[in-house]
Structures are given as C-alpha cells and as structure tokens.
Amino acid sequence: MTPQELTDIAVWADALTQDELPQAAAGVRMKTFERGQHVAHFSDYLDAWHGVIEGVLRVGHVSDTGQVAGVSAILGGGWFGEGSIIKDEARRYDVVAVTDAEVAIMRGDTFRWLFANSVGFNRFLVQLLNERLGQFIAIVGRDRTSSAVVRLAHTIAAMYNPVLFPRTPAEIEMPQEDLGVFAGISRQITNKSLQILANDGLITLIPTGLKVLDIEGLKDYGG
C-alpha cells in the first residue's frame, strides 16, 4: 500500500521517518474476514503482524469442551501478534473475527526490518506492550470482587483504550453473547447488565451491538 494509506490506518506510521514509512507501507496489505472466520489458528506459524482496521477480533484459546477461556478483544486500530514474530514461534492463541472485520497484515520481514532499524517503531511497541500489561493487571485486580455489571462496564471501557485501540468507533457491532465472553459472564446476565448501563445513560442498545455515550462513566463505574 502507499505511505498515505498506511498513515490513514495506523497511528504508529506517524512515528516513522520519511525513509522508513515507504518501507513499512510496502510490506502491508489489507484482508477482510467474515464473522466466525479464523484470522489465526492455535499453533499456526504465521509470519505476520496484524492490525484491526474495522470490526472486532477475539483472541483466546478454546478448550476441548468448546469453552472459550482467557480471551480479550481487539478492535479498531489495535495491532497484535508481535510476540510470535519476535520470538519466532508458533501462535499460542486462536484469533477469530467476532464481526465482519477489515485487517491489515504486515509481512514478518518488514516487521523485523522496522524492529531492527526504526527508533520510532520500537517506541510504539514498548508503549503498546506496556499498555497491554497494564490492562491485564487491571483485570486481575478487579475480577474476583466485582459484580457482573461492573465487570461489563470496565470491559467496554477497556475497548476505548487510546493506545491499544485508537480507532474504536462509538458504535460497536457485537452480539451480546460475545460481549459476555469478553467480560466473563453469561449471555443472559450480559443482557441484564447492558440494560442497567443503558438505564444509567452510559450506553444505548442498538441491533447487534451498543453505542457508548460516556466512556469515563464506564471506566469509573462501581467505584
């Protein structure tokens, strides 16, 4: 793709020099996935770095009983998969499109070239990893004690982390069942909790999704 196209879809493109930008852009292409399609399978050897341009992906792994565990969402502007490239190993998770999604794919050698040469790119990676770590620590801290509504509110708020997902739209298209998986609660309680949050004026419900009205309110919900 062209440097301009890359700048339009990736915030980290701004951190590259004039020399680096065309190199990066040349190694990135777009691909669309339909709801339910796998972007990456567990144990796949995928030599690529992925960015979500539109839609929602779910990363996690599936147990033998079909239960999904250890999941997190990736949405607008979120990039992932650098661990497998840097460590040169197979994927440790399944990545599935929860909604129809548009995904940018960077070739592994392009990633490694930026990793070896671009100061700005590495700064972005450090910031990305740091933010992701903070998000997981926050989950561990609140998971045991909090109620379903609070968990759901924080789960939704986390989808608007400006570093991890700088382009998440106000309206998120996502079935309540998948939202429940991200929050770690059942579909029925997800439905009830969504109605409570809507009653509080933090969100409104739309067909197959929700519209966020008050991100700060969700973040601070329940304490």
Added chain:
DNA sequence: GCATTAACAGCCG
C-alpha cells in the same frame, strides 16, 4: 442474592 444453564417466544433478514 447473584450467577449459570436451559428453554421459551418474538424479531428480522
């Protein structure tokens, strides 16, 4: 009480 699963009817493409 609160959450989970199972099962239901209603809605919509």
Added chain:
DNA sequence: CGGCTGTTAATGC
C-alpha cells in the same frame, strides 16, 4: 429457517 434478543424457571455457590 437461523441468528440475536429479551425473559423466565430450575439449580448451585
């Protein structure tokens, strides 16, 4: 029909 939504009943921690 098939997927999503909203609700209720039965059960468990």
